Amino acid sequence: xxxxxxxxxxxxxxxxxxxxxxxxxxxxxxxxxxxxxxxxxxxxxxxxxxxxxxxxxxxxxxxxxxxxxxxxxxxxxxxxxxxxxxxxxxxxxxxxxxxxxxxxxxxxxxxxxxxxxxxxxxxxxxxxxxxxxxxxxxxxxxxxxxxxxxxxxxxxxxxxxxxxxxxxxxxxxxxxxxxxxxxxxxxxxxxxxxxxxxxxxxxxxxxxxxxxxxxxxxxxxxxxxxxxxxxxxxxxxxxxxxxxxxxxxxxxxxxxxxxxxxxxxxxxxxxxxxxxxxxxxxxxxxxxxxxxxxxxxxxxxxxxxxxxxxxxxxxxxxxxxxxxxxxxxxxxxxxxxxxxxxxxxxxxxxxxxxxxxxxxxxxxxxx
Numbered sequence: 422x423x424x425x426x427x428x429x430x431x432x433x434x435x436x437x438x439x440x441x442x443x444x445x446x447x448x449x450x451x452x453x454x455x456x457x458x459x460x461x462x463x464x465x466x467x468x469x470x471x472x473x474x475x476x477x478x479x480x481x482x483x484x485x486x487x488x489x490x491x492x493x494x495x496x497x498x499x500x501x502x503x504x505x506x507x508x509x510x511x512x513x514x515x516x517x518x519x520x521x522x523x524x525x526x527x528x529x530x531x532x533x534x535x536x537x538x539x540x541x542x543x544x545x546x547x548x549x550x551x552x553x554x555x556x557x558x559x560x561x562x563x564x565x566x567x568x569x570x571x572x573x574x575x576x577x578x579x580x581x582x583x584x585x586x587x588x589x590x591x592x593x594x595x596x597x598x599x600x601x602x603x604x605x606x607x608x609x610x611x612x613x614x615x616x617x618x619x620x621x622x623x624x625x626x627x628x629x630x631x632x633x634x635x636x637x638x639x640x641x642x643x644x645x646x647x648x649x650x651x652x653x654x655x656x657x658x659x660x661x662x663x664x665x666x667x668x669x670x671x672x673x674x675x676x677x678x679x680x681x682x683x684x685x686x687x688x689x690x691x692x693x694x695x696x697x698x699x700x701x702x703x704x705x706x707x708x709x710x711x712x713x714x715x716x717x718x719x720x721x722x723x724x725x726x727x728x729x730x731x732x733x734x735x736x737x738x739x740x741x742x743x744x745x746x747x748x749x750x751x752x753x754x755x756x757x758x759x760x761x762x763x764x765x766x767x768x769x770x771x772x773x774x775x776x777x778x779x780x781x782x783x784x785x786x787x788x
Contacts, residue, residue, distance in 0.1 A: 448507040450517035464723035497526035504530035521545035521593035541722030568600035589644030597643030646676035701757035725756035
């Protein structure tokens with residue numbers, strides 16, 4: 422009996438991944454718990470799938486990759502701690518963070534430690550345009566791009582005239598709202614209400630009443646789905662049919678599950694649908710096979726981020742900060758988002774946003 426137990430233990434030990442001192446350590450940071458976990462978990466799953474495939478083929482230039490996951494709950498103060506821990510763990514790069522506020526807070530720590538950071542979802546415009554973070558890259562467009570798309574869609578496609586622009590006062594939501602307002606005022610839209618809300622409130626009846634009083638054609642909302650679902654549901658329960666347009670913070674199945682029938686007809690911007698690409702279909706199939714579910718928001722963006730990062734390390738022939746950064750900006754790589762590279766600011770070339778609408782309980786891209 423004792424011999425059998427010992428044999429099982431030995432077998433189990435050999436079955437575990439073995440990482441030596443020469444592994445390439447990559448951090449994965451984002452919300453792995455809390456209200457916004459539906460953004461972070463798919464991204465962590467994507468990194469795990471790609472890295473396991475690479476390790477199964479022998480690693481990069483003979484070196485295995487070791488993933489270190491850390492949960493920032495999308496909170497800036499937690500992101501600071503996560504960044505410091507990942508630096509102490511001697512990661513050479515980080516995939517994440519997910520939310521713009523958490524990303525901005527963590528970036529200076531990574532910059533000072535010369536750690537490359539690739540976010541699949543942090544859209545705050547000046548993360549790249551300020552040039553303050555030469556270590557930062559992203560596989561998604563900026564808030565300015567999606568805000569102008571939202572506003573242009575409302576003015577030129579839907580022919581709407583009057584607007585309420587609402588935001589959650591955060592780095593991300595306010596950024597979207599301010600760029601949308603600027604575009605609307607420049608292109609003939611009349612913004613009758615520009616207001617911030619308090620995230621995490623029980624209800625938003627006060628702002629809903631103000632929107633109702635202004636009798637606007639449309640609400641443009643910058644923020645995430647927990648607050649967005651409450652505002653939309655509250656409006657519809659009052660009988661308001663005001664069109665609602667939001668950002669990629671709302672384009673998540675969780676919004677539809679929470680808002681239910683009130684989600685129907687809501688518009689949201691998000692990364693352009695690339696699911697017909699062969700690599701995207703393969704990536705989605707791997708998620709279904711391994712986790713038994715459809716991947717969630719930003720999965721393909723995270724999948725592409727780790728593909729671009731590992732490709733750059735391979736092309737550079739090392740994990741040297743400057744060499745990997747140069748490879749990210751000079752090498753093109755095929756990903757589930759299409760063929761991408763990065764410009765001098767760190768924004769991905771070859772990607773874009775589209776408008777989606779909730780129809781029959783699912784998001785459908787507007788043609």
